[in-house]
Amino acid sequence: MASKQWTTISFMERSETYPNALIILNTPLAHDQLFRQIWAAASVRYCADGGANRLYDRFEDEATFLPDLIKGDLDSLKPHVRAYYESKNVPVIHDPDQDSTDLGKCIAALVEEEKRLGQGKGKEKEHQLVISGGLSGRLDQTIHTMHALMQLSEVRERTWAVGSESIACVLGKGNHDLTISLQHFGGTCGILPVGERAFVKTKGLKWDLGPDAYPTSVAEGVSSSNHLPQEDISVETDVPIVWTVEVRGAE
Numbered sequence: 068m069a070s071k072q073w074t075t076i077s078f079m080e081r082s083e084t085y086p087n088a089l090i091i092l093n094t095p096l097a098h099d100q101l102f103r104q105i106w107a108a109a110s111v112r113y114c115a116d117g118g119a120n121r122l123y124d125r126f127e128d129e130a131t132f133l134p135d136l137i138k139g140d141l142d143s144l145k146p147h148v149r150a151y152y153e154s155k156n157v158p159v160i161h162d163p164d165q166d167s168t169d170l171g172k173c174i175a176a177l178v179e180e181e182k183r184l185g186q187g188k189g190k191e192k193e194h195q196l197v198i199s200g201g202l203s204g205r206l207d208q209t210i211h212t213m214h215a216l217m218q219l220s221e222v223r224e225r226t227w228a229v230g231s232e233s234i235a236c237v238l239g240k241g242n243h244d245l246t247i248s249l250q251h252f253g254g255t256c257g258i259l260p261v262g263e264r265a266f267v268k269t270k271g272l273k274w275d276l277g278p279d280a281y282p283t284s285v286a287e288g289v290s291s292s293n294h295l296p297q298e299d300i301s302v303e304t305d306v307p308i309v310w311t312v313e314v315r316g317a318e
């Protein structure tokens with residue numbers, strides 16, 4: 068079976084063939100150099116409600132850091148931040164729905180934008196989705212981010228979450244080849260079950276899973292605090308799992 072290719076370069080460099088869309092959540096941004104790269108690599112940039120506060124607090128004095136949209140129930144967006152972005156003509160959409168999160172509301176807006184971009188070409192324009200944050204903080208929100216990554220993995224080719232301390236993506240059933248920039252990420256990493264038990268084999272980790280497939284579930288065992296001694300690894304799994312690796316230089 069063919070392997071799916073993943074590389075961290077894809078969300079740090081701009082691509083015309085497979086452009087990036089960035090959704091900024093209300094959690095700490097990645098460190099300055101990494102966040103600037105992710106921002107520059109994205110051609111669509113949304114803030115989920117209070118995510119705009121994070122952007123403003125970091126880049127208040129840099130006028131180029133304007134998102135394309137701020138959307139959510141707007142219970143976290145600070146009034147002066149809203150006023151600032153509105154004065155710069157950033158659309159601010161209030162969606163009061165109490166059955167979907169601000170992340171969900173931004174994903175829905177992205178899907179609409181992709182339909183619009185694809186209009187007349189007979190094909191929707193799909194982006195690689197990069198979610199800034201959501202991997203730490205409140206446990207319910209963090210698990211909701213996992214849920215979103217799982218759901219997205221069924222309908223989109225690639226989604227990453229990039230936080231201040233870790234990055235994560237869902238690896239679906241099958242074989243995966245990953246290239247992780249050791250300049251930016253590592254040395255610790257984890258192979259995490261999500262919901263159901265997975266049988267996993269890896270090549271390239273310090274504590275490889277295998278040669279017999281390693282059964283992982285929250286109840287049975289989890290490969291946390293593993294180590295990435297090289298940039299290229301491969302992972303084989305029978306059901307979706309989460310791959311996570313540490314951000315270097317995190318505060």
Ligand SMILES: Nc1ncnc2c1ncn2[C@@H]1O[C@H](COP(=O)(O)OP(=O)(O)OP(=O)(O)O)[C@@H](O)[C@H]1O
Pocket residue numbers: 091092093094115116117118139140142143144167168169170171200201202203204205206208209212
């Ligand atoms: N403490 C947290 N931990 C993890 N993720 C968070 C946390 N707070 C916010 N987020 C993420 O950022 C998004 C925007 O958060 P914000 O604080 O603006 O709104 P919220 O009212 O807390 O979230 P929601 O309305 O989605 O429940 C959330 O939808 C969620 O994905």
Ligand SMILES: Cc1ncc(C[n+]2csc(CCO)c2C)c(N)n1
Pocket residue numbers: 140164165166167168169
């Ligand atoms: C079963 C169930 N659990 C929790 C909520 C609450 N909730 C989920 S998303 C959201 C919006 C937050 O901006 C709120 C309030 C619900 N509606 N249904």
